[in-house]
Amino acid sequence: MKPLQWIGFGLAVVGVKAVVGSYDILADPMGWLLVLLGVRRLATAVRLPAATALGYLGVLAFLCSIPLWWPSTGDRIQHGDPAALWGIGLAELLFSAVLCHALATLAQRARSTSGVVWFRICEAGIVVCTVAPVLYFAAGQSWLKGVGSFGDTLQLVLLVLCFCYSGKTWAGSPALTPPEDTADGKGTTRNR
Numbered sequence: 001m002k003p004l005q006w007i008g009f010g011l012a013v014v015g016v017k018a019v020v021g022s023y024d025i026l027a028d029p030m031g032w033l034l035v036l037l038g039v040r041r042l043a044t045a046v047r048l049p050a051a052t053a054l055g056y057l058g059v060l061a062f063l064c065s066i067p068l069w070w071p072s073t074g075d076r077i078q079h080g081d082p083a084a085l086w087g088i089g090l091a092e093l094l095f096s097a098v099l100c101h102a103l104a105t106l107a108q109r110a111r112s113t114s115g116v117v118w119f120r121i122c123e124a125g126i127v128v129c130t131v132a133p134v135l136y137f138a139a140g141q142s143w144l145k146g147v148g149s150f151g152d153t154l155q156l157v158l159l160v161l162c163f164c165y166s167g168k169t170w171a172g173s174p175a176l177t178p179p180e181d182t183a184d185g186k187g188t189t190r191n192r
Helices: 002-015 028-045 053-068 072-076 082-109 112-138 147-165
Strands: none
Touching: 002 028, 002 082, 002 147, 028 053, 053 082, 072 112, 082 112, 082 147
């Protein structure tokens, strides 16, 4: 599998909730392990900007997702102080913003205009969704209440972008080799 596919599958596991009884059978910590594996593979395939920051933020998001997976702790946090819930989700938002920035930088190096535009738009939206709750809680700007919840939609956009650009060589996908030209149909190759 390609590095961005690992990251995309991990983000899907984190984003999708499949609750059986009280537990989410698609445990977010497992999703973060897939994301971390994808980041590691991406960092070894290409010169990934901010690879260390992505690693630390991914581990922090993994650690923050563990208590949320347990129903008793997760329910208390979900129905408690909204600022605490924002604080626990901050690592995920920061990881997503840094990932978008790193992928946009890789796309820019490869002169992939569409990749730069899409990842920059996603990055800007995630940054706005990260800051909006602070302004809502601290300054009482009620018009910002819904902006923070738009972050889930942007996480879905990031997931789709990971799959859309996973086949690009700048995103760690191996370069395709041209098929061998056989001269006699018996497997003998002819050099050009």
